[in-house]
Amino acid sequence: xxxxxxxxxxxxxxxxxxxxxxxxxxxxxxxxxxxxxxxxxxxxxxxxxxxxxxxxxxxxxxxxxxxxxxxxxxxxxxxxxxxxxxxxxxxxxxxxxxxxxxxxxxxxxxxxxxxxxxxxxxxxxxxxxxxxxxxxxxxxxxxxxxxxxxxxxxxxxxxxx
Amino acid sequence: xxxxxxxxxxxxxxxxxxxxxxxxxxxxxxxxxxxxxxxxxxxxxxxxxxxxxxxxxxxxxxxxxxxxxxxxxxxxxxxxxxxxxxxxxxxxxxxxxxxxxxxxxxxxxxxxxxxxxxxxxxxxxxxxxxxxxxxxxxxxxxxxxxxxxxxxxxxxxxxxxxxxxxxxxxxxxxxxxxxxxxxxxxxxxxxxxxxxxxxxxxxxxxxxxxxxxxxxxxxxxxxxxxxxxxxxxxxxxxxxxxxxxxxxxxxxxxxxxxxxxxxxxxxxxxxxxxxxxxxxxxxxxxxxxxxxxxxxxxxxxxxxxxxxxxxxxxxxxxxxxxxxxxxxxxxxxxxxxxxxxxxxxxxxxxxxxxxxxxxxxxxxxxxxxxxxxxxxxxxxxxxxxxxxxxxxxxxxxxxxxxxxxxxxxxxxxxxxxxxxxxxxxxxxxxxxxxxxxxxxxxxxxxxxxxxxxxxxxxxxxxxxxxxxxxxxxxxxxxxxxxxxxxxxxxxxxxxxxxxxx
Numbered sequence: 001x002x003x004x005x006x007x008x009x010x011x012x013x014x015x016x017x018x019x020x021x022x023x024x025x026x027x028x029x030x031x032x033x034x035x036x037x038x039x040x041x042x043x044x045x046x047x048x049x050x051x052x053x054x055x056x057x058x059x060x061x062x063x064x065x066x067x068x069x070x071x072x073x074x075x076x077x078x079x080x081x082x083x084x085x086x087x088x089x090x091x092x093x094x095x096x097x098x099x100x101x102x103x104x105x106x107x108x109x110x111x112x113x114x115x116x117x118x119x120x121x122x123x124x125x126x127x128x129x130x131x132x133x134x135x136x137x138x139x140x141x142x143x144x145x146x147x148x149x150x151x152x153x154x155x156x157x158x159x160x161x
Numbered sequence: 162x163x164x165x166x167x168x169x170x171x172x173x174x175x176x177x178x179x180x181x182x183x184x185x186x187x188x189x190x191x192x193x194x195x196x197x198x199x200x201x202x203x204x205x206x207x208x209x210x211x212x213x214x215x216x217x218x219x220x221x222x223x224x225x226x227x228x229x230x231x232x233x234x235x236x237x238x239x240x241x242x243x244x245x246x247x248x249x250x251x252x253x254x255x256x257x258x259x260x261x262x263x264x265x266x267x268x269x270x271x272x273x274x275x276x277x278x279x280x281x282x283x284x285x286x287x288x289x290x291x292x293x294x295x296x297x298x299x300x301x302x303x304x305x306x307x308x309x310x311x312x313x314x315x316x317x318x319x320x321x322x323x324x325x326x327x328x329x330x331x332x333x334x335x336x337x338x339x340x341x342x343x344x345x346x347x348x349x350x351x352x353x354x355x356x357x358x359x360x361x362x363x364x365x366x367x368x369x370x371x372x373x374x375x376x377x378x379x380x381x382x383x384x385x386x387x388x389x390x391x392x393x394x395x396x397x398x399x400x401x402x403x404x405x406x407x408x409x410x411x412x413x414x415x416x417x418x419x420x421x422x423x424x425x426x427x428x429x430x431x432x433x434x435x436x437x438x439x440x441x442x443x444x445x446x447x448x449x450x451x452x453x454x455x456x457x458x459x460x461x462x463x464x465x466x467x468x469x470x471x472x473x474x475x476x477x478x479x480x481x482x483x484x485x486x487x488x489x490x491x492x493x494x495x496x497x498x499x500x501x502x503x504x505x506x507x508x509x510x511x512x513x514x515x516x517x518x519x520x521x522x523x524x525x526x527x528x529x530x531x532x533x534x535x536x537x538x539x540x541x542x543x544x545x546x547x548x549x550x551x552x553x554x555x556x557x558x559x560x561x562x563x564x565x566x567x568x569x570x571x572x573x574x575x576x577x578x579x580x581x582x583x584x585x586x587x588x589x590x591x592x593x594x595x596x597x598x599x600x601x602x603x604x605x606x607x608x609x610x611x612x613x614x615x616x617x618x619x620x621x622x623x624x625x626x627x628x629x630x631x632x633x634x635x636x637x638x639x640x641x642x643x644x645x646x647x648x649x650x651x652x653x654x655x656x657x658x659x660x661x662x
Contacts, residue, residue: 012591016332023339026354034349038616038623041346044609045353048338055332062328069591070325074379075198076550078388088385088586094555095377095582098562098575111562115555121384124551137556141563149215150567 007069013060020052090121107152111138164291167510171518175526180223183216184523187224188530191231195251196239196545198383200376200557202232203490203599207371208560210493210500211567218501219516223523225497229490230282230524233433233470234531237274238539241462242267243546250433250469253441257454257461264457272403273411273459274466275535281419281467282528285474288423289481290521296482297507303483305614306626310635312608315485317639318428320597321646329593336584337601340365348613360573367496369565370602373578374595376561378585380554385586387550411463414444418467426475432488433472440464474524481505481517484607489596492603 027049030042071081094117101110115134116127124130142152155161174180194200206225213221236251241258254274261270303311320330343354344364355361403411421436421443444460445451454461479485484505486492498505503513510517535542565578588595612626619625627633 009591012587019336019339023354026356030346030351030353031349033621034613036617038619038621039613041349041351041353044605044612045339045342048335048342051335052332052339055328055335058328059332062326067326072382072589072592074383074386074589076383076388077386081386082388083385084387085385087387088381091381091384092579092583094558095381095579098566099572099579102566102575103572107562107566111559114558114562118380118384118555118558119551122387122551122554124549130551130555133552134555134559138559141559145212145563145567148212150211150563151570152563152567153570 008063009069010060010063013056013063016056016059017053020049020056023052024049087121090117094118104158106155106157108138108142108155164294167514167518168290168522171522174219174515174519175223175522180220180519180523183220183224184227184527185530187227188231188527188534191228192235192534192542193545195232195235196542202229203493204372204375206490206493206497207368208564210368210497211564214500218503219519222516222520225494226520226523227527230473230527231531233473234275234278234535235542237278237466238271238535238542239546241270241274242543250437250472253437253465254462257458260457261459261462266457269403269407269459270462271539272536273407273463275532277411277415277418277463277467278470279528279532280415281422281471282474283525284419285423285471286521286524289474289477293478293482294510296478297510300483300507304629305611305618306632307629309608309611309615309626310632311483311485312604312611314635314639315487315600315604317642319600321642325592327646330597333593334597334601337598338605340370341602341605358573360571366568366574367602368568369574369577370581371493371599372561372564373581374585374598376557377578377582378589380558381582381586382589383554407459410459414460414464415467417443418464419471422468422471423475426472427478428487433469436468436472437465440468481509486600486603489599492599496603
């Protein structure tokens with residue numbers, strides 16, 4: 001684990017409070033108590049929202065006091081935990097791609113794109129080879145899992161295939 | 162059912178050819194994922210959930226059990242030969258096991274780990290066989306308030322024990338709880354936190370959250386900090402298998418490890434880390450060869466490895482008898498039961514005897530298979546680590562998409578994969594534990610049902626929540642789990658503060 005005592009991620013505390021406030025606001029639209037069951041459908045979401053707001057505030061207080069955040073350990077990571085934002089961007093793009101293309105281009109082509117992007121994030125620059133391997137692997141998965149009964153959609157939905 | 166009769170019946174189920182095949186598939190996959198980084202038993206089972214809907218439940222759970230046990234074996238192989246523990250429970254094994262391998266005694270280390278795992282797995286399964294039915298019987302007298310108190314205890318202990326910060330543990334838990342309440346309220350039919358999105362009316366898909374948090378989060382995290390250490394395979398050639406002295410030094414640690422692993426594994430948030438650490442510490446204290454510790458002591462491999470596998474058996478006790486998951490993998494197994502419309506607990510032993518006893522019997526069979534698969538083939542398994550990382554992680558993302566897109570072909574699930582995946586990345590960077598999110602997501606709605614049932618019985622009187630001796634004790638323990646560490650922390654900082662300038 002790597003200690004980064006100087007960083008003060010206020011935004012995490014703010015995000016926690018914000019999500020808690022949203023949950024609390026949405027829960028407020030629901031009945032909190034019920035004549036028969038004691039508590040209504042809004043009670044638990046309210047309690048959870050309130051809890052998140054309080055925890056977010058406590059986290060903010062801890063950050064203010066200079067609490068340290070340590071990165072979790074994992075295999076295959078560099079010892080100094082040096083961050084490559086380019087690689088992170090490529091991997092994030094791979095995770096976002098299905099939102100844009102899955103419905104139109106289908107599972108196989110979308111996954112081929114994801115494969116190439118993730119491989120690039122892991123410093124593999126053999127684009128053509130990665131695209132071929134990614135396509136073959138995606139096609140195999142699509143065919144195999146469809147045979148097992150998993151609905152993965154058509155091969156190329158935009159063309160009606 | 163009498164445990165012996167139940168077990169015999171279970172063997173008649175587990176030894177059917179198709180079930181033996183599923184057990185083999187499970188143990189094989191389990192060993193492979195135990196060896197590989199970035200993928201664990203919880204994620205594998207979650208990815209397989211959409212597929213197994215088309216398989217008979219008994220066969221599916223026999224396979225899952227094989228994955229669960231197999232991952233422990235696979236983890237020990239890479240710990241010993243390459244000093245890369247695939248699972249957190251194998252970390253202590255790596256300490257001494259890798260030193261043994263470096264001295265040319267890798268075969269002996271692998272042997273004591275595999276046989277220790279087999280012994281502990283078998284004793285743990287025996288304990289499960291004879292303890293599960295009486296605990297399940299006991300659960301018949303549980304009232305809704307007892308169940309609620311038990312779940313509250315699970316929430317609090319998981320949040321307090323896992324991770325380095327209690328506040329971050331609780332934030333993880335509350336995030337999971339908030340995702341768990343999304344959807345239509347089953348009692349009133351009102352929509353909760355759906356934001357008008359029709360796809361959210363059935364609630365947040367557990368597979369989507371799990372796969373995104375584990376696989377997508379891990380892929381983002383490792384990609385951003387990637388640095389491959391080429392595996393340095395320790396030669397097994399010329400290594401000696403276990404000598405008479407090794408056997409003599411190993412059998413007691415195996416039994417002691419089992420003694421630590423099983424009960425701690427059965428506790429909420431017990432996990433495999435604490436018993437393996439305890440076992441290592443005790444073996445280090447009791448050994449007649451203290452000089453070897455830190456340089457390759459066989460006791461330091463035998464004990465922790467046994468504790469690791471016994472903990473895996475322990476985890477199944479509260480899951481099968483009370484429907485209470487105490488680890489991330491157990492939470493996924495609970496979701497798998499729910500996928501089949503089954504609810505673990507006392508009724509499972511009555512209504513699905515074939516499944517429960519078949520599952521328990523398959524653990525014995527799986528243990529034997531793992532011994533055969535792992536001892537002679539250890540050198541082969543570690544070759545899996547030479548899979549190029551770009552392809553390994555790209556493959557993991559494609560499998561994740563099979564799991565997520567295959568659930569309901571929903572764009573919302575894909576958007577959630579991206580959002581929760583980023584959350585998983587942030588949680589790794591800022592050290593938020595992940596298991597409490599899953600426990601909150603899966604156990605939260607169940608706890609709410611029990612709370613509302615108890616309050617309905619008590620006609621809105623909140624004192625009903627501590628009205629039975631069991632619920633009162635569990636509530637008190639739950640309160641102490643939070644109060645004691647907080648009080649100790651306060652006491653410690655109060656003493657230290659005057660010394661600071």
